[in-house]
Amino acid sequence: MDNLTYTLRQLCDRNRDGSHATQGDRENSLKLMARQLKEAGFRQLKATSLNGKHVDALLGRWRNDGLSAGTLKNRLAHLRWWAEKVGKEGLISSSNDQLGIPKRVFVTNENKATELQDKLDRISDAHVRISAELQRDFGLRREEATKFQPRYADRGDHLRIKGSWTKGGRERVIPITTPEQRATLDRAHKLVGEGSLIPAEKTYIEQRHVYDRQCKVAGLKRMHGLRHAYAQRRYEVLTGWKAPAAGGPSTQSLTPAQRLIDFEARQMISRELGHERVEITKVYLGR
Numbered sequence: 001m002d003n004l005t006y007t008l009r010q011l012c013d014r015n016r017d018g019s020h021a022t023q024g025d026r027e028n029s030l031k032l033m034a035r036q037l038k039e040a041g042f043r044q045l046k047a048t049s050l051n052g053k054h055v056d057a058l059l060g061r062w063r064n065d066g067l068s069a070g071t072l073k074n075r076l077a078h079l080r081w082w083a084e085k086v087g088k089e090g091l092i093s094s095s096n097d098q099l100g101i102p103k104r105v106f107v108t109n110e111n112k113a114t115e116l117q118d119k120l121d122r123i124s125d126a127h128v129r130i131s132a133e134l135q136r137d138f139g140l141r142r143e144e145a146t147k148f149q150p151r152y153a154d155r156g157d158h159l160r161i162k163g164s165w166t167k168g169g170r171e172r173v174i175p176i177t178t179p180e181q182r183a184t185l186d187r188a189h190k191l192v193g194e195g196s197l198i199p200a201e202k203t204y205i206e207q208r209h210v211y212d213r214q215c216k217v218a219g220l221k222r223m224h225g226l227r228h229a230y231a232q233r234r235y236e237v238l239t240g241w242k243a244p245a246a247g248g249p250s251t252q253s254l255t256p257a258q259r260l261i262d263f264e265a266r267q268m269i270s271r272e273l274g275h276e277r278v279e280i281t282k283v284y285l286g287r
Contacts, residue, residue: 004034007047011085028169029078035164036061039204048086055079055092059099065142065167066224068283072101111245111286113232114225122218127197128211133184134197135223138174139230139273141167142223146207149196150188159185166274174272177237231269231284238265244286251287 001009008030016023037045040057058079062072073096083091093099116136123129131145138159140148147165159174166172176182188197198207215223228245235243239261242248254262266281273284 002034002038004037004045004047004049005031008034008082011047011082015085017081025074026078026081029075030082032167032169033058033075033079033082041205047082050083050086050088050091052091055083067167068280069101072096076101111228111232111247112222112225112284113229113246114220114222115229116220116226119218119220123214123220125210125214126191127199127207128214130184130188130191131197131211132215132220132223132226134188135226136229137178137181137184139227139234141227141274142208142211143167143204144274146197146211147204148188149194150185150192151194154185154189161274168274170274172271172274227273228284231273231281234269234272235265235285238268243284245284246286248286 009027012023012027012030018026034045036058037054040061042054042057045054058075062075067075076092076096076099080089080092080094083089116132120129120132123132131142131148134140134145134148135142140161144161144165147162149162153159153161154176157176159176161172161174163169163171176185191197198204202210215221232243232246236246236248239258241258244250251259251262263278266278266285269284270276270278270281273280275281
């Protein structure tokens with residue numbers, strides 16, 4: 001355990017604010033921040049080391065990751081708690097508006113799904129290409145698809161995603177159900193063997209920069225949309241009809257029996273995407 005993670009854990013142990021669930025969420029969030037700061041190149045930090053450049057680095061990372069307004073607000077609440085407990089209350093603006101965080105998320109049936117199609121051929125880096133295919137075929141986030149270790153994750157009929165790869169630090173399972181998914185995993189095994197999709201000579205941050213450059217050159221601007229596309233494909237398989245965002249019927253127009261199928265499908269998709277709330281699927285599938 002690095003020094004920042006250790007001192008943040010001590011901070012949480014000394015300050016038991018809120019319910020047990022709140023305390024658990026806060027500790028997981030702070031643990032994630034410690035890891036992200038380390039990945040951003042900050043070393044030898046303690047909880048009391050927090051300053052403006054660390055806040056800016058975290059906010060920049062979260063914006064680039066395409067987090068929802070709700071997730072950003074939760075992260076900021078935990079970051080403000082950290083600042084307060086180390087005597088730096090004024091370090092972070094109390095106004096989310098000043099930080100560019102929208103007041104609420106408007107859920108519409110606009111389709112935000114992204115397809116790779118011919119643009120995949122424009123990605124010249126083999127590791128980035130496989131990462132993009134994993135995002136397409138399994139709905140992985142950028143970080144998960146970059147840190148992916150096929151030998152660990154591939155369990156035959158499902159993937160096991162390590163908590164250290166994920167946004168919330170939670171492991172999850174994603175089923176392997178199609179020949180296309182299996183073909184992508186076989187290519188990943190062949191490319192990296194026992195390693196990960198971060199080349200041995202690079203750090204995660206360095207490979208993430210390669211990923212961003214490659215996607216820009218390929219004309220791929222909304223890679224998070226690959227998760228939307230995955231969710232919509234899974235929804236159609238699980239329900240038998242298209243998601244509202246993909247031109248299917250709205251939830252309100254479904255029969256009672258169909259609404260039950262819809263709810264169960266959304267539960268499953270939420271877990272596969274690494275979310276805990278079914279409500280979040282409205283962002284991916286529409287309503």
